[in-house]
Amino acid sequence: xxxxxxxxxxxxxxxxxxxxxxxxxxxxxxxxxxxxxxxxxxxxxxxxxxxxxxxxxxxxxxxxxxxxxxxxxxxxxxxxxxxxxxxxxxxxxxxxxxxxxxxxxxxxxxxx
Numbered sequence: 001x002x003x004x005x006x007x008x009x010x011x012x013x014x015x016x017x018x019x020x021x022x023x024x025x026x027x028x029x030x031x032x033x034x035x036x037x038x039x040x041x042x043x044x045x046x047x048x049x050x051x052x053x054x055x056x057x058x059x060x061x062x063x064x065x066x067x068x069x070x071x072x073x074x075x076x077x078x079x080x081x082x083x084x085x086x087x088x089x090x091x092x093x094x095x096x097x098x099x100x101x102x103x104x105x106x107x108x109x110x111x112x
Contacts, residue, residue: 017038029073029077032073033070033073036066036069036070036073039062039066040063040066043059043062043063043066044059044063046058046059046062047059047060047063053105054105057098057101057102057105060094060097060098060101061094061098064090064091064093064094064097064098065094067087067090068087068090068091068094071083071084071086071087071090072084072087075087
């Protein structure tokens with residue numbers, strides 16, 4: 001029953017997204033940014049509503065990956081190098097944060 005509810009919710013959201021984005025008259029770059037914005041919002045929903053700490057940890061990782069992708073896309077479109085610097089720094093901090101959060105969820109100390 002839970003899988004069916006998840007599948008119906010996913011089908012509804014996918015249909016809604018494709019219906020809205022098919023009607024928009026924006027450039028492909030604008031549509032890509034809208035897709036990223038939608039992914040940001042969905043990961044924030046999972047971050048705040050996640051039933052377990054592991055779900056929240058994964059939502060935090062997905063959010064970090066989206067920020068890195070957003071910075072990479074901005075670096076390509078604007079030809080500014082400092083967006084890539086931000087993306088690299090965010091990736092390093094996200095990796096260290098994911099390791100620390102995994103140890104915290106396991107119940108271990110940071111020096112173990």
